[in-house]
Structure formats: structure tokens, C-alpha cells
Amino acid sequence: MSVTWLLDQWVARQPDKTFVTWAPFDQPARHWTYAEMAREAKRFAADLHERGVKEGDFVLMHHDNAPEFLGAWFGCAYLGAVPVTTNTRSVAENVAYFAELMQPAVAITQPSLAPLVREACGSDTPMIVTGDPATDYDADALGAIPIAEVASERPLPDLAPDHMRNFAVQFTSGTTSRPKPTVWTNANALWGGKTIAMNVRLRREDVTLLYLPLFHANAQVTFFSALWAGNTVVVHPSFSASRFWDTCAAHGVTWVSMIPFAFKALSGRPVPEHKVHTLIGLARLPEAEAEFRTRTMALWGMTETGTAAIMTDADHPGPAGTMGRPLPHYDVEVRKPDGSQAGPGEEGLLYIRGERGVSLFKEYYQQPEKTEDAFDASGALDTGDIVRIDKDGWLFFVNRDKDMLRVxxxxxxxxxxxxxxxxxxxxxxxxxxxxxxxxxxxxxxxxxxxxxxxxxxxxxxxxxxxxxxxxxxxxxxxxxxxxxxxxxxxxxxxxxxxxxxxxxxxxxxxxx
Missing domain, CATH: 3.30.300.30 (ANL, C-terminal domain)
Structure with a gap:
């Protein structure tokens, strides 16, 4: 099983269903069916192969939300190449660090970021640039390859089934060190999608709005959840409070992965008739449920867990403010400063156990010491979060461990x-x-x-x-x-x- 196996399953079963709707703020929406997205991704992959990119090679993707991002992302998967998705707010020094560590075979970016990526990757790295060919930037001087030229009808090389094949890399932001390259396998991606899709009870008829940056783990897990259930994904360039509910109403959106800022920005705005049954955040919010006329679900996760390790349930929402209970295949401990287990009403550091490469990340690429340091002697992942547990086993986020002051x-x-x-x-x-x-x-x-x-x-x-x-x-x-x-x-x-x-x-x- 792999990510492309899952996409191909839906292509066979519902080829003409809309998979992705790109809904920009200033142009009409565009649509791709499951079959069209797979076809576009395979053509992209075949051209990369002709350019010398092979299984296991890294592909740096420094790109904001756009349909080309998704075609390239899936294209890497069909070839067995590994997309390294990076935060577009990174400065040149950060991107140079990403490129130096990952040594990408090719970089993919957009016109506005092309000079930065060229500077970071150097002149020897092929650079594919998306967007309108008429965009005002010096493509020749930058050695840019227009994405319109990256398409081939030639067959792809055979890729042996391997759920543990590397699928993607994201850089986590460390508090005391440089960002760490977190490796996900195909199994991580599938597990992440299945976990949330099952807990929310997603069905084929569901539609999600995705405004989160596609380079981010949260957005990618949201996308996998929609893919697992055969959903339609409406993609916005970014979050827009003024457009949120109109987009939900216009496209029949039924669920949305949220961030705290989005809840705050939407509060007090008119709420039209809509079909949204679930807003997923970091805590259950009864006040938001009343205002937005929908349920809220909560989850806790991090890039290293690949998905939610703790979550509420569609039929068991839990008390206000909870982030949920541990999900299957995760062993959760809440430890007090002396190392003992926290009891009801007590706080402690959150530790997580799971299966590396499936329910936990595979590794920090080429950083074995940092990978080892992420786990304690018992094999538990130190999350750095302080949580509280109640008498019924519900967990509540309290603070980051390093968020305490000593005054x-x-x-x-x-x-x-x-x-x-x-x-x-x-x-x-x-x-x-x-x-x-x-x-x-x-x-x-x-x-x-x-x-x-x-x-x-x-x-x-x-x-x-x-x-x-x-x-x-x-x-x-x-x-x-x-x-x-x-x-x-x-x-x-x-x-x-x-x-x-x-x-x-x-x-x-x-x-x-």
C-alpha cells in the first residue's frame, strides 16, 4: 500500500468525481477529477524521470498553495521521489540550510520565490517554476524551467510496493536548534489519513475546505484524511475570514480543519446557512458550536506523530476545552516532574509511544543523535507539552514545557x-x-x-x-x-x- 495506491483506488471507483477545487480569491474556481489529478501527476513524474530524478531523490518544494503544488506532490509519489515541503516565510539562510542538508535533485517554486530558491540551491540544481508564463521575472537569468514544459506521456518505471518507502519530509522548528528534517513514510501518510477520517466518520460525500499552507504537516494530514474517504477538497490560497462561510456555502463544505486564530477571526461575523458538520481544532469549543451552528472536535498531534495521537470522537465529544483521549495504537503517559504518573486533576509532561514509520515519524534525516534524543530510554517520544488529565481520562493542553517563567x-x-x-x-x-x-x-x-x-x-x-x-x-x-x-x-x-x-x-x- 502507498499514497498512490490509495489515489489509484479512487480513480478506479470514482474517476469523474471532483477531487480538487482550486478556489482563488480573484478568479473563477477550477476543478480536477480524481482521474485528472492522477493523470497530471503521472505526466509530471514521467518528465522528472526523463530529467534524471529517480526513486529516493529529494525534491525541494518551496511553494504557496496552488493546484500545481498538488500535481507535483503526487507526481513525486508516483516516481518514488520524496518532496521536501518548506515554509515559504523562511528567509534565504533557512532555505539554503534546507537545500544543503537535503541535496535536492530538483527544486519547485513560484515566480515570486524563484530568486530566493536559486540563491539557496545554487546554479547546479534544476529549478521548475510554476504560474503564468507571462509573469514578470527573468526566467532565463534564473535558469528556470516553466512547469508547462514538465509533462511527458512516457511510461513510468516500475515502483515496487513498499509502504515503508519515504514519502515526504517536513522541517520541524526546534526551540533550541535548527529545524529538523522529519521523515514520513507512505505508511505514515496512510495512517494519518485513516485515523482522522475514521474518527470524524467521513464519507465519500463529504467536502473539506483547506486553507492551511500545503507545505505544513497539518494541511497534508487534512488532505490525506479527505483522500482516504474519497472526499472533495476545496483549496484556498490562504485563510480569509471574509470568504470562509461564503466558500463553505457555495461548495457544500462539510468539515474544516481549523487553527485557533481562525476561530477568533470568524467570531462575530454573520454565519449563513451551511452544511458544515465539523470544525476540528485544538480543543472542544461549545461556544463556537453555538455561534457557528456545528460541532467542534479536538485533536492533539505534532509532525513527529504524523497525525492525531489524541482526539475527541464524533459521538463522544467530551467536556469543554478537552483535546481528547488517546487514539488506538498510541500509548500515552502523563509524567509529573519526579517521573511518576499523573493522576486525575494533575498535570505533567506528555509522552507518546507508537510504531516508528507508521504512527510515529521514521527519523530526522541524517541526524541519528537528534532522532535518538527525541525518545527516552523506554522508547517514549518526549513531546515537550504539559497536559492535565481528568478523572475520566480526558486530556487538556496546559502549556509548553518551556513556556514556564521563573519570576x-x-x-x-x-x-x-x-x-x-x-x-x-x-x-x-x-x-x-x-x-x-x-x-x-x-x-x-x-x-x-x-x-x-x-x-x-x-x-x-x-x-x-x-x-x-x-x-x-x-x-x-x-x-x-x-x-x-x-x-x-x-x-x-x-x-x-x-x-x-x-x-x-x-x-x-x-x-x-
């Missing part, structure tokens, strides 16, 4: 301060980090983005109201020393703010 000898959870700040109604997103202090160790500092109500205030007014609320709600040592107003917060993943980058901006306080 003058007192342990302070960043989440507690963030919750108080968000309660003002003036703040859309908030990240509290530690600023080093020569006397107190750490002091809390807040980085925030504003709601419409917050934007109606001056920076001084907003800061004073936030601090006044914190002084009223928190112990004095928990009140932020400063509030920095940002237009956007840097991210390490879609769901997590890159707090290390924010901490790096703060000089140590030498005197109070």
Missing part, C-alpha cells in the same frame, strides 16, 4: 497571563515570554496583536488598559513589564507562536 523564585505559567490579557477583548493574539532579569531571573513581557476594539485605541491607551486589567486579575509578579503591539506574531508552526524569536528580541534587564 523571583515563583513558577509562572505564560498561559495564565495570556488568558488574562485576552479577557480584555482588545487583543486578538497574545504571546507572553520571559525577559531575563539580573535580580529576578525572569520577568513577563507580552507581545500582542489587536482586535478591532483594540485598534480603536492609541498604543498608550491599549497598553494601559491591558496592564490595568492584569493588575486587577493577577499577582503583582505576574503583571507584564511591557506590552509590545505587533501586526503579526512569528510562528514556529501554524498553531504555535515562535516564542524563541520574541525572547531573542529582549535584552537582559541589568537593574530594576
Amino acid at each position: 523571583g523564585g515563583e513558577n509562572v505559567a505564560a498561559l495564565e497571563i495570556e488568558t488574562a490579557i485576552l479577557d480584555t477583548g482588545l487583543i486578538l493574539e497574545c504571546a507572553v515570554v520571559a525577559q531575563k532579569h539580573d535580580m529576578l531571573g525572569d520577568v513577563p513581557v507580552a507581545f500582542v496583536t489587536r482586535t478591532d476594539a483594540g485598534r480603536a485605541l492609541t498604543a498608550e491607551e491599549l497598553t494601559e488598559q491591558v496592564l490595568a486589567h492584569c493588575r486587577a486579575k493577577l499577582a503583582d509578579f505576574k503583571v507584564p513589564r511591557a506590552v509590545f503591539i505587533e501586526e503579526d506574531l512569528p510562528r514556529s508552526t501554524l498553531d504555535r507562536v515562535a516564542k524563541a524569536k520574541l525572547r531573542d528580541r529582549l535584552p537582559k534587564i541589568e537593574a530594576d
Whole structure:
């Protein structure tokens, strides 16, 4: 079994059903059936083969959401090549690191990113550029191959069935080191899709809206879930709060994988008649269920688990705020600081066991020491997350292990301060980090983005109201020393703010 085996199954059973709908914001939607997507992917794969790309070679894909992304992605799978999908917000130094480590046989990108990719990969790496051939960029100077030229009708080489063949690589953002290349096998991809599809009870008639960046693990698992169930996938270029519900209504969307920001951005907007039965986030949200007239489901996962290891169930939603219970084939432990098991009502570090290459990632490519360090002596994956377990076995996310501050000898959870700040109604997103202090160790500092109500205030007014609320709600040592107003917060993943980058901006306080 493999990803292409699954696609070919649906081509045989429902060749003319719409598989992918590309719904850009400024042009009419375009559609691909299951048969058309497979045909396009095979033609792409055959041309790559003619250009010397072979099974096991890496293909760097530095590309925003677009239909060409999917054709190339599946094309790699048909050839047995391994797509390395990278965050398009990466700077040139990051992409150069990705390329140096993975040594791609070819790179695929879009016109706006082509100069960066060429600089990162060097002149010897073939570079395929998608998009309108008339786009204003110097293709000849960059040595770019237009994607329109990458198509061949020649047969593909035989690829032996192997569910453990490498399928994809994504770079995870480490908190203390450079991003690590996380390898997924075909079994990881299939397991990921099957797990979520079964828990949500997806059927062939379901339709999902995918606005998450396709280079990201969350988006890819969402796509696999839709593919496992034979769904239609409506792809947006990015998240748009103003278009979300109209797109759902127009295309008959029935389920959507969400991020916390999307729930916040949609709140308060008109909700038309729709067919959405499930919004999947990081916690069960009864208030969102009432506002959006649908159910919410929750899950917990990371790139290293390949999919959700913890999730709620379509028929058993669990209490408000839960992220679910452990799914089959995952062994979950919640350990207190002394290593003992946490009991009901207690918090601890989350450890996960599974099967490498199936329910857990295969490895960090060419980084055996980091791969070994990800697991403890018992073989459990250290997730770095602090969770709480209740008397019925429901799990609740509390914080990242490194998200605790030590203020003058007192342990302070960043989440507690963030919750108080968000309660003002003036703040859309908030990240509290530690600023080093020569006397107190750490002091809390807040980085925030504003709601419409917050934007109606001056920076001084907003800061004073936030601090006044914190002084009223928190112990004095928990009140932020400063509030920095940002237009956007840097991210390490879609769901997590890159707090290390924010901490790096703060000089140590030498005197109070």
C-alpha cells in the first residue's frame, strides 16, 4: 500500500468525481477529477524521470498553495521521489540550510520565490517554476524551467510496493536548534489519513475546505484524511475570514480543519446557512458550536506523530476545552516532574509511544543523535507539552514545557497571563515570554496583536488598559513589564507562536 495506491483506488471507483477545487480569491474556481489529478501527476513524474530524478531523490518544494503544488506532490509519489515541503516565510539562510542538508535533485517554486530558491540551491540544481508564463521575472537569468514544459506521456518505471518507502519530509522548528528534517513514510501518510477520517466518520460525500499552507504537516494530514474517504477538497490560497462561510456555502463544505486564530477571526461575523458538520481544532469549543451552528472536535498531534495521537470522537465529544483521549495504537503517559504518573486533576509532561514509520515519524534525516534524543530510554517520544488529565481520562493542553517563567523564585505559567490579557477583548493574539532579569531571573513581557476594539485605541491607551486589567486579575509578579503591539506574531508552526524569536528580541534587564 502507498499514497498512490490509495489515489489509484479512487480513480478506479470514482474517476469523474471532483477531487480538487482550486478556489482563488480573484478568479473563477477550477476543478480536477480524481482521474485528472492522477493523470497530471503521472505526466509530471514521467518528465522528472526523463530529467534524471529517480526513486529516493529529494525534491525541494518551496511553494504557496496552488493546484500545481498538488500535481507535483503526487507526481513525486508516483516516481518514488520524496518532496521536501518548506515554509515559504523562511528567509534565504533557512532555505539554503534546507537545500544543503537535503541535496535536492530538483527544486519547485513560484515566480515570486524563484530568486530566493536559486540563491539557496545554487546554479547546479534544476529549478521548475510554476504560474503564468507571462509573469514578470527573468526566467532565463534564473535558469528556470516553466512547469508547462514538465509533462511527458512516457511510461513510468516500475515502483515496487513498499509502504515503508519515504514519502515526504517536513522541517520541524526546534526551540533550541535548527529545524529538523522529519521523515514520513507512505505508511505514515496512510495512517494519518485513516485515523482522522475514521474518527470524524467521513464519507465519500463529504467536502473539506483547506486553507492551511500545503507545505505544513497539518494541511497534508487534512488532505490525506479527505483522500482516504474519497472526499472533495476545496483549496484556498490562504485563510480569509471574509470568504470562509461564503466558500463553505457555495461548495457544500462539510468539515474544516481549523487553527485557533481562525476561530477568533470568524467570531462575530454573520454565519449563513451551511452544511458544515465539523470544525476540528485544538480543543472542544461549545461556544463556537453555538455561534457557528456545528460541532467542534479536538485533536492533539505534532509532525513527529504524523497525525492525531489524541482526539475527541464524533459521538463522544467530551467536556469543554478537552483535546481528547488517546487514539488506538498510541500509548500515552502523563509524567509529573519526579517521573511518576499523573493522576486525575494533575498535570505533567506528555509522552507518546507508537510504531516508528507508521504512527510515529521514521527519523530526522541524517541526524541519528537528534532522532535518538527525541525518545527516552523506554522508547517514549518526549513531546515537550504539559497536559492535565481528568478523572475520566480526558486530556487538556496546559502549556509548553518551556513556556514556564521563573519570576523571583515563583513558577509562572505564560498561559495564565495570556488568558488574562485576552479577557480584555482588545487583543486578538497574545504571546507572553520571559525577559531575563539580573535580580529576578525572569520577568513577563507580552507581545500582542489587536482586535478591532483594540485598534480603536492609541498604543498608550491599549497598553494601559491591558496592564490595568492584569493588575486587577493577577499577582503583582505576574503583571507584564511591557506590552509590545505587533501586526503579526512569528510562528514556529501554524498553531504555535515562535516564542524563541520574541525572547531573542529582549535584552537582559541589568537593574530594576
